[in-house]
Amino acid sequence: xxxxxxxxxxxxxxxxxxxxxxxxxxxxxxxxxxxxxxxxxxxxxxxxxxxxxxxxxxxxxxxxxxxxxxxxxxxxxxxxxxxxxxxxxxxxxxxxxxxxxxxxxxxxxxxxxxxxxxxxxxxxxxxxxxxxxxxxxxxxxxxxxxxxxxxxxxxxxxxxxxxxxxxxxxxxxxxxxxxxxxxxxxxxxxxxxxxxxxxxxxxxxxxxxxxxxxxxxxxxxxxxxxxxxxxxxxxxxxxxxxxxxxxxxxxxxxxxx
Numbered sequence: 001x002x003x004x005x006x007x008x009x010x011x012x013x014x015x016x017x018x019x020x021x022x023x024x025x026x027x028x029x030x031x032x033x034x035x036x037x038x039x040x041x042x043x044x045x046x047x048x049x050x051x052x053x054x055x056x057x058x059x060x061x062x063x064x065x066x067x068x069x070x071x072x073x074x075x076x077x078x079x080x081x082x083x084x085x086x087x088x089x090x091x092x093x094x095x096x097x098x099x100x101x102x103x104x105x106x107x108x109x110x111x112x113x114x115x116x117x118x119x120x121x122x123x124x125x126x127x128x129x130x131x132x133x134x135x136x137x138x139x140x141x142x143x144x145x146x147x148x149x150x151x152x153x154x155x156x157x158x159x160x161x162x163x164x165x166x167x168x169x170x171x172x173x174x175x176x177x178x179x180x181x182x183x184x185x186x187x188x189x190x191x192x193x194x195x196x197x198x199x200x201x202x203x204x205x206x207x208x209x210x211x212x213x214x215x216x217x218x219x220x221x222x223x224x225x226x227x228x229x230x231x232x233x234x235x236x237x238x239x240x241x242x243x244x245x246x247x248x249x250x251x252x253x254x255x256x257x
Contacts, residue, residue, distance in 0.1 A: 002104045002159055002240060003030060005061070007233040008037025008204020009225040011070065012051045021055050023232030028060040031235050032101040036089070037204035037224050038068025038112060038165025041080065049080040053087030062099050063089045066110040068165040068205060092163065094144025096152050104240040107157035109148035109196075113166035113189050113203070114138040117182030142188035149196035159238045162193045162201040162219075171213025172223035173206050190215040199238055 005027055010020060027034055034056070041048035049071075056063045071080050081091045090097050092110030099106045116123045116138040125135045145162060152160045167173055167185030176184060184206050193201050194217030201215065204225040211228055213221035224234060 001237040002101060002106055003032045004035060004106075004161065004200065004202075004236045004238060005031035005033065005233045006035040006037060006202045006222065006224040006236065007226055007229065008068070008165065008202075009039040009207060009227065010036075010052070011039055011042050012055065013042045013048050014051060017051050017054065019055075020232050024056060024059055027233075031061055031233075032103055033062045033064065033099055033106060033108075034059065034233065035108065035161070035163050035202055035224075036063065036065035037163060037202055038066050039070040039204055039225075040065065040068065040084070041071050044071045044074040044076060044080055046076060046079050046083055049083040053083050053089065056089060057087045062101075064097060064099075064108045064110065064163065065089050065091050066093065066112050066163050066165055067091065068112060072112075092148070094141070094148060096148035098152065098155050098157060104158035105156065107152035107155060107160045108163055109145055109152055109160065109198075110163040111141045111145040111148075111189075113141045113145070113164040113168070114186060115166065115183045116186035116188060118170045118185070118187045121182065122187060123182065138186045138188055142186065142192040145189060146192035146196045149193070149198055153197065158240045159199045160197065162189075162198045164189055164201070164203045165205050167203045167206055167209070167213075167221075167223065168193055168201055169213045169215055169221050172203070172209050172211065172221055174210040175208045176206050184209075190217075193217070193219050200236060
């Protein structure tokens with residue numbers, strides 16, 4: 001079993017240095033990697049990014065992240081990304097990374113994602129240029145995620161994980177006011193995941209949402225926003241499949257829990 005630790009929406013600032021570090025230092029005993037599902041800072045400032053980088057530096061497990069909307073607020077996402085990467089974090093946006101863990105080869109594809117809503121109650125590319133660009137930006141994020149997952153499928157990964165900040169499904173938004181669902185995620189992300197295939201999808205953003213969900217294609221979705229999971233991180237297990245032929249992995253079993 002590959003052990004995936006994940007958390008999002010930790011919203012760190014100068015006064016929170018060291019709050020999560022004691023829990024994070026236990027990761028080598030219980031997890032093979034740590035996923036950070038965006039909103040790592042409060043306002044996306046370099047100062048706050050340095051707090052996060054110190055919190056996760058040299059943990060003894062790989063750390064992979066996407067940015068969230070809060071991490072963009074100060075309009076310095078490239079600087080935030082650079083600071084996190086200097087601290088050893090792999091930050092993804094329409095990209096993928098492959099981690100050779102002791103228990104298997106893990107591929108992670110990531111994007112922040114964006115808004116737009118879900119099938120039947122979603123924004124469309126119609127009308128004013130601003131509305132068209134709104135939806136096209138979401139589509140570009142989803143296309144980047146799909147392409148990254150497809151590239152992982154060519155790299156002999158035992159498991160593939162889709163990491164986003166915005167939600168791909170409405171299931172994990174239950175508990176949030178329905179009126180704001182369109183601002184919490186987009187069905188286009190789920191379409192990308194189902195088209196390319198994944199073994200687990202992890203997101204944050206919906207603080208009042210629900211942990212468990214599923215895409216229409218059967219991919220398990222987990223909302224790991226810290227207010228939802230109520231802890232420093234949660235660990236999910238993915239079964240490493242038996243090889244059916246040399247160099248051709250079978251698909252893994254279900255995510256647990």
